[in-house]
Amino acid sequence: MTAVNIAIQKRAVHIMTDGLSYNKEGVVVEVSPKCWALPSLNAAVACMGPSLANIVTAAEFTKRFSSFDEMIAGLEEAMPKIYLANISLLTENGGGIPDTRIYIVGWSEGRNRPEAYSILCIPPDSLEYWHKTHEKQKAQFGEGAVVADEPFKLVPLDDVIMNPPFAAGLTGEQCGFKASKTTLADTLDPEVDMVVMLQMQRLREEPLRPGLPATSKVGGHALLTSIDAGGIRQRVVHRWPADKVGEVIAPEHNTDWKAFRRELKGTRRWWK
Numbered sequence: 001m002t003a004v005n006i007a008i009q010k011r012a013v014h015i016m017t018d019g020l021s022y023n024k025e026g027v028v029v030e031v032s033p034k035c036w037a038l039p040s041l042n043a044a045v046a047c048m049g050p051s052l053a054n055i056v057t058a059a060e061f062t063k064r065f066s067s068f069d070e071m072i073a074g075l076e077e078a079m080p081k082i083y084l085a086n087i088s089l090l091t092e093n094g095g096g097i098p099d100t101r102i103y104i105v106g107w108s109e110g111r112n113r114p115e116a117y118s119i120l121c122i123p124p125d126s127l128e129y130w131h132k133t134h135e136k137q138k139a140q141f142g143e144g145a146v147v148a149d150e151p152f153k154l155v156p157l158d159d160v161i162m163n164p165p166f167a168a169g170l171t172g173e174q175c176g177f178k179a180s181k182t183t184l185a186d187t188l189d190p191e192v193d194m195v196v197m198l199q200m201q202r203l204r205e206e207p208l209r210p211g212l213p214a215t216s217k218v219g220g221h222a223l224l225t226s227i228d229a230g231g232i233r234q235r236v237v238h239r240w241p242a243d244k245v246g247e248v249i250a251p252e253h254n255t256d257w258k259a260f261r262r263e264l265k266g267t268r269r270w271w272k
Contacts, residue, residue, distance in 0.1 A: 003218045006161040012228040013114035016194040019220030026215030043106030050094035068106035116157040166200035192264045216251040219243040
């Protein structure tokens with residue numbers, strides 16, 4: 001379970017990812033970056049699903065497009081071709097499941113603003129099932145009541161995106177968030193608040209698939225990527241040193257949120 005958190009502010013977009021890769025039992029197999037900067041596009045990409053999806057999309061996007069705006073305009077046409085050309089590799093890397101959700105963030109020169117998007121990619125057999133299920137739900141509940149991303153359709157994002165959800169039983173207020181959802185993006189401190197979001201997600205324990213043990217799958221490090229009109233800034237702003245390759249991670253269920261925030265605020269400031 002990759003954690004991807006995005007905040008779209010007025011002058012910058014921030015994306016934070018964790019660094020754990022693991023097997024189906026939840027045992028850590030590596031700690032590595034999950035967000036890839038695309039310098040020639042003033043953009044970055046992060047993928048949920050097979051870890052190789054990051055490498056594939058970063059290489060393909062850089063090869064096919066010369067700007068962020070060109071990429072956004074052409075992605076719905078290009079992405080099915082990219083996905084199908086690499087589906088065997090993604091299936092093997094994903095343990096038989098090639099489904100991936102791709103997050104793209106960057107600076108639009110044409111619109112003079114930071115932007116973020118997502119696009120869901122699934123194999124042809126799943127695509128047919130998705131359409132049948134979607135039509136059935138619309139008929140049953142009404143079109144307005146059914147909200148689901150259509151595969152291979154680019155979805156614009158705004159404010160704050162947090163995927164996966166945080167652990168059950170937690171609240172934003174409990175973890176130190178005071179702003180409402182409508183104002184959170186422009187009031188948050190990416191180096192503090194977005195790490196707190198990762199910690200909230202880290203406490204969520206669930207099986208990778210039905211029948212497997214429930215484990216936490218968020219950790220390793222917190223990689224912050226920030227993009228504005230001037231370019232891309234990327235660095236690790238927090239680590240969970242107890243997360244070891246070959247072990248199942250043990251999340252800190254008794255997190256003292258005030259102390260955790262003080263620790264984060266005491267580190268070297270980078271983004272302003």
